[in-house]
Amino acid sequence: MGSDFTINMNEYLPLRDLVFNTLRQAILKGELKPGERLMEIQLAEKLGVSRTPIREAIRKLELEGLVLMIPRRGAEVAKISHKSLQDVLEVRGALEELATDLACQRITDEQLTALRDAENHFKAVVERGTEMEIAEADEAYHDIIYHATGNQRLIQMINNLREQMYRYRLEYIKDEAQRGTLISEHEKILEAIRIRDIIRAKALMKEHIDNQEMTVSKNLNEAEERSRQAAGKR
Template identity: 70%
Template sequence: MENNFKVNMNEYLPLRDVVFNTLRQAILKGELAPGERLMEIQLAEKLGVSRTPIREAIRKLELEGLVLMIPRKGAEVAKISEKSLRDVLEVRRSLEELAIELACQRMTEEELAQLEQAQAAFSSAISRGVAMPIAETDEHYHDIIYQGTYNDKLVQMLNNLREQMYRYRLEYIKDEDKRQVLLVEHEHILAALKGRNIAEAKTAMREHIDNQEITVSRNIKEKEQEKPVRGRK
């Protein structure tokens, strides 16, 4: 188990919650890959804790659907399914369309300038070609739009959904052929916001999310087809 994640202690949280948050983020960011087994002893050694908080964290992750318990095998990271992808993106599509509509009306010129800077950082990350910085700059770009809605409840809902989106965002970005498409989609969204064109902005955001669903869904199907058929040599 060669992962870069580590436990970040928080004096205000019980150890079991710190371990849970650490493993959850590792799964959502792809540092613990779909299908990877979660070995209590190795995880305890890596995080410098006993097996008890590891076991408790795995149980909570199972309740969230991020971990599966396999009979006679143990715990493993849940694979990304078309159903889970569709469920998350259906919610995201609706929230993002509302966010872009409000942002069109409420973003200040200063915030639009920040969005242009975020787009430049996103473009730079794409040119370097490393998945995690691309995902992080993509997230920052969308965060500026969220804040530009000036709707705290909407921002809170989008932030809660964002964690569940990590796995799908990374899966999309891993497809190198789609990175330039992402860049163009961001440009369309930015142009519509600067023009205060609500209809164009909502269309651009919807296409942005639809393309993600199409690409990740195709990748899931391809991985399923690559699996060896049981009993076939």
């Protein structure tokens, strides 16, 4: 367990919630990887806590579907499934299309400038950044579109889904062959929003999300096939 994550201290939260939030973030960001075993003693030592809040956090993570309890093996990080991928991206797609529609109507000149700056930053980070930095730059680009809607309820709904989306965003970005496509899609969406072409902007955003689902699904299939082949050679 070599992942470099630490507990996120917050004086207003009880320790069990701090541990839960820390482990949840580590899973969603890929710091704890799918299939990785969660050893209570090692995690307790790493975070500097007793085993009790670790055990409580693992139970809650199991309820969220982020952890699986395997007989005679214990807890491990749940692998990404095709169903969970589809469920999250269907919701994200609908919210993103609505956000794009509203942003086309309401975006200000200052926000357009910020969106251009965010895209330039994204391109720079793709060239030299880590996977997590690229994911965060991608998230920052989309955040500007969300805030351009001026709809706080919509922004809140998207934020509620943010952490679940992050896991799939990171999986997509791990595929280096798709990074050029991401840049191109961002550019096209930005231009459609700039000229306030609602129909084109929404179609481009749908394509953007659909490509993410297809790529991650393809990579899942390939990973499953490699696992089957490896098992057959044993």
